[in-house]
Amino acid sequence: MNDTCPTCRHYAALREQAKQAGDHSKATDYEVLRRRHPAHTVRIPRQPEGRIA
Numbered sequence: 477m478n479d480t481c482p483t484c485r486h487y488a489a490l491r492e493q494a495k496q497a498g499d500h501s502k503a504t505d506y507e508v509l510r511r512r513h514p515a516h517t518v519r520i521p522r523q524p525e526g527r528i529a
């Protein structure tokens with residue numbers, strides 16, 4: 477997790493909003509954005525590129 481990253485927290489908040497609004501496709505979009513947030517990809521070892529999807 478990257479709870480200290482404001483952008484990730486922003487995405488996570490948007491994801492929660494979308495989820496609670498019942499918009500699961502948008503929630504997934506925000507989750508993807510959060511996971512792919514480029515500012516600290518090197519600090520997320522469990523995100524091997526091109527493995528998921």
Ligand SMILES: [Zn+2]
Nearest residue numbers: 481483484513
């Ligand atoms: Zn981030």
